[in-house]
Amino acid sequence: MNATDKLAGATKQKTAVFRALNVTKVYRMGEVQVHALRGVNVELYEHEFVVLLGASGSGKSTLLNILGGLDVPTSGSVFYLDHDLTASEPSELTNFRRDHVGFVFQFYNLIPSLTARENVELITEIARNPMDPMEALAMVHLQDRANHFPAQLSGGEQQRVAIARAIAKRPDVLLCDEPTGALDVKTGIVVLEAISRINAELGTTTAVITHNAAIAAMADRVISLSDGQIHEVRENSERIAASRLEW
Amino acid sequence: MRKLDRKLLRDLSQLKGQSIAIAMVIAAGIAVFVMSMCAYVSMKGGQQRFYRDFAFADIFAEAKRCPEPLLERIGQISGVATAEGRLVFDVLLIVSGMQEPGTAKLISLPESGDQKLNRLHITRGRMPESDRTGEVAVSEMFAEAHGIVPGDEVSTVINGRLQQLRIVGIALSPEFVIQIQGGGGLPDKKRYGIFWMSQRQMEAAFDMSGAFNSVTLKLAYGANPQQVMTHLDQLMEPYGSVGAYDRDENVSHQFVNDELLQLRTMATIAPAIFLSVAAFLLNIVVSRIIAQQREQIAALKAFGYSNFEVGMHYLDLVLLIAIGGMLLGTFFGIWMAANLTEMYQEFYKFPVLSLMIDRMSVLLALLLTTLVALLGTWHAVRKSITLPPAEAMRPEPPPTYRPTLIERFFPTELLPAALRMVIRNVQRKPVKSAASVLGISMAVAVLIVGSFSLDALQYLIDFQFRMAQRQDLSLGFVEPATSSVIYELSHLPGVLESETTRGVAARIRFQQRSKRVGIAGLIPNPQLFRLLDDQENVVQVPERGIMLNSALADILGAEVGDLVSVEVLEDERPKLDLEVTALVNEFGGLNAYMNKQELHEALQESQVATGAFLRVDQNLLDTVYQELKIRPGIANVTIKMTAIKSFMETIAENMLTMRSFNIFFAVVIAIGVVYNCARISLSEQSRDLATMRVMGFNNMEVSTILLGEIGLFTLVALPLGCLLGYLLAWAMVLGLATENYRIPLVVNNTTFAFACTIVLAATFVSGVIVQRRIRKLDLVSALKTRD
Ligand SMILES: Nc1ncnc2c1ncn2[C@@H]1O[C@H](COP(=O)(O)OP(=O)(O)OP(=O)(O)O)[C@@H](O)[C@H]1O
Ligand SMILES: [Mg+2]
Secondary structure, three states, rough: OOOOHHHHHHHHOOOOOOOOEEEEEEEEEEEEEEEEEEEEEEEEEEOOOOEEEEEOOOOOHHHHHHHOOOOOEEEEEEEEEEEOOOOOOHHHHHHHHHHHHEEEEEOOOOOOOOOOOOOOOHHHOOOOOOOOHHHHHHHHHOOOHHHHHHHHOOOOHHHHHHHHHOOOOOOOEEEOOOOOOOHHHHHHHHHHHHHHHHHHHOEEEEEEEEEHHHHHOOOOEEEEEEEEEEEEEEEOOOHHHHHHHOO | OOHHHHHHHHHHHOOOHHHHHHHHHHHHHHHHHHHHHHHHHHHHHOOOOOOOHOOOOOOEEEEEEOOOHHHHHHHHHOOEEEEEEOOOEEEEEEEEOOOOOOOEEEEEOOOOOOOOOOOEEEEOOOOOOOOOOOEOOOHHHHHHHHOOOOOEEEEEEOOOOEEEEEEEEEEEOHOOOOOOOOOOOOOOOOOOOEEEHHHHHHHHHHOOEEEEEEEEEEEOOOOOHHHHHHHHHHHHHHHHHOOOOHHHHHHHHHHHHHHHHHHHHHHHHHHHHHHHHHHHHHHHHHHHHOOOOOOHHHHHHHOOHHHHHHOOOOOOHHHHHHHHHHHHHHHHHHHHHHHHHHHHHHHOOOOOOOOOOHHHHHHHHHHHHHHHHHHHHHHHHHHHHHHHHHHHHHEEEEEOOOHHHHHOOOOHHOHHHHHHHHHHHHHHHOOOOOOOOHHHHHHHHHHHHHHHHHHHHHHHHHHHHHHHHHOOOEEEEEEEEEEEHHHHHHHHEEEEEEEEEEEEEEEEEEEEEEEEEEEEOOOOOOOOOOOEOOOOOOEEEEEEEEEEHHHHHHHHHEEEEEEEEEEEEEOOOOEEEEEEEEEOOOOOOOOOOOOOHHHHHHOOOOEEEEEEEEEEEHHHHHHHHHHHHHHOOEEEEEEEEHHHHHHHHHHHHHHHHHHHHHHHHHHHHHHHHHHHHHHHHHHHHHHHHHHHHOOOHHHHHHHHHHHHHHHHHHHHHHHHHHHHHHHHHHHHHHHHHHEEEEOOOOEEEEEHHHHHHHHHHHHHHHHHHHHHHHHOOHHHHHHHHHO
């Protein structure tokens, strides 16, 4: 499939999956207030692949967690399609995550007592329209390691299981927080390939946080954060395949 | 199977050791509960059935000699359903192969055939027949103690004449489920037997034809026992009655009821302690699991598992452990109840004492376990529920290390680095450290509570029979003995010292309250039979007035200086007004004391005695026994040493079985607690330890840090646990106190030492296990997990 076609389609329709309006997040630590987000306005569109860049502490994870319904902003509002996430009960947020969101974490967060396949099944069991767990593992080329426990897998393999777990429910959005942070270049590329394949084949709206500016080249759009604010939004005229990334 | 449940099972198998340890603690609590409750209902059931089927009387009264027709009038008292008259006499007993004399209580069997009340259950042989001379049935306990079978013979001394008794049957009676000589004696199955003989033969032997000296009554439904007793007293007073009494004053009934009370207390206090320990352990373990699985919880929630599902997941884990323990405990409890019931059968003589499984208590055990599990882990599980997913995603903030208080005052630079690490680790998590210390203290405490009962028992015996009383023999006379009889006795060859006492039955009244008690007339400055208060001080009987023990004073509401009225229930039955001149704190009974001389004067009698205490040259014991056996007028002889020995063999055995169960459980708990604390320390520190190993520290050095922590906890916990154990023992003593006795709070140093040793041993074993784990620590995976 052609990535440029996809891009063209996405920019044409411009259906916003997420809309963040004036989102702020303030952490109170005793006397000190930490302003993690200071009025962020951003939209994520259907089927697009977005990379979030920014220095450490700039608020990337905070923003992603709020979009994914893991956290609530201090002020401002966040819409998923026409659902106001900021006006949702915790149980509604749970259902939102259950039905629509796939997460990939920097430290994988696999359940160590379950095998790769069981980790995926843990999620497909509660999903509405899941794919076959083996199919999800096949998408990250791990069908042969299905019966291994996380401790028996390498870091990259664990991260791929985490991706399989995230996509197995056919989520509408895939949110990845530094999925390659703990990986070497080669493994990082394998993981990114898996993510972009899912974006391409399933049309899943995908947001990836990274520190690595090189990765930005494979995105439709690159959003840079700095000190809790959107610093720059850049559209790539051309997307580079993950396998051709260099860093 | 849901994958979440599979995770549960895998987590559980990962926590095998700890889960088993906790399940065992729960099992221990539930086992004691189920055992006590089942033993309780079994014994209560046995008692009630025996009382009902064999018509145990409600009211009893003894007199000197009542004419036959009086019985009819007694039967007409309103509220009396059945009345039965009989003859009861204590006589000396001579059994071949036993040097010392024993005591037989001879009770008559009605001529007409069937007894109406206190019917006998013949276990072997047959009932005695009235036309065959000397035929008797004997109590099973005595028969067993001597290996007596129907056809054997024993001798008694009746009115100074030796008479052969031919045993034709072995019997049980609801009146003597356990046989104890009256007057605060110890159960002595060898030297005290109950014998049933036909009425006609007893009338002849004791010159009592057409008379009875004891009456027992069955009350009609709804009758007022107090009124009946008042009536009965009025009728029997002219015939020398010392006052009617109800079942509560029947020694056997009292004993069984005390045992029942003890079982009830066991069923509450011990499980309460054990289950709180279990709840506590569950709390620390589950808190720890939840802290460790923070990020797994985050992932579950991020993918849409609800708070409820996550919470239930951890509750399921807890319940699985708890219910497992409960099932194990229930089966074990029933098994122990079966053993206990079997043992009771040797001690308490019921025709049938079958194990009854108390379904209610099994149900209650289930409820209790669930409750304990929920209470114990609620806090931790709530944390898993409320943990916001975004927060759970981040690892716990690194602990803040500050120079500790200890370090500020104590130059820790002098300490080896390992020890410094131990101290800092402990200080950095004061709550968890305190929890571990408290847990281990509980183990010590449980051991103390489980084993101190023997200390208390031994103290009581020591107090009563070594410190207070120094005689070798006590004698009771059939009739108050004159001074010449006493003189003769005290000059028997072999008797080194002698003292006498004058006991008299009386009813003491103060304001509206009254109580029937025996008043003991004691000589001043006794050397043999001394009175001690509960502080072991020698108490002198006041020269004038009456001294009450505080239990009796409480019942009467009388204080020092009050004037109580004393109705003597013997001979002339004088009524005396006496001033309460002293009170004495005693461990048991309701007692009143007077100066013996003063008592004689009040009764207007000479220097008679109802009992004597003798100190005897041990080499001449047999000669003394021979003399006593043939002397008329002696109703019973109690040999202190043999009585103690026999007591230890019976009651003590019963109590020791209970105690060994308790100790077994306490040991299980001690190991469970210590092992859990050690494992938690290990899992908390395995990453640090692995890092140290990677940096080149060897196993020994790394182990020191962990074992040092466990050792430190144990050392702090030992004294704390001793204190806690003492407090729990105190609670137990309060719970077991009855009107009849209270157990002194005595915990020997050996018990403290025992508890500490067991816990130290448990620490050692846990240390070895943990040490083995350190050696097998997977360095790579320990470093891989971010925790
Ligand atoms: N729970 C919290 N309490 C207090 N401050 C917080 C908390 N979470 C985040 N912060 C602060 O908010 C700011 C933004 O944090 P965030 O995790 O979003 O940064 P980030 O861009 O993801 O950084 P990194 O690239 O290091 O992951 C930081 O200054 C951080 O210290
Ligand atoms: Mg981040």
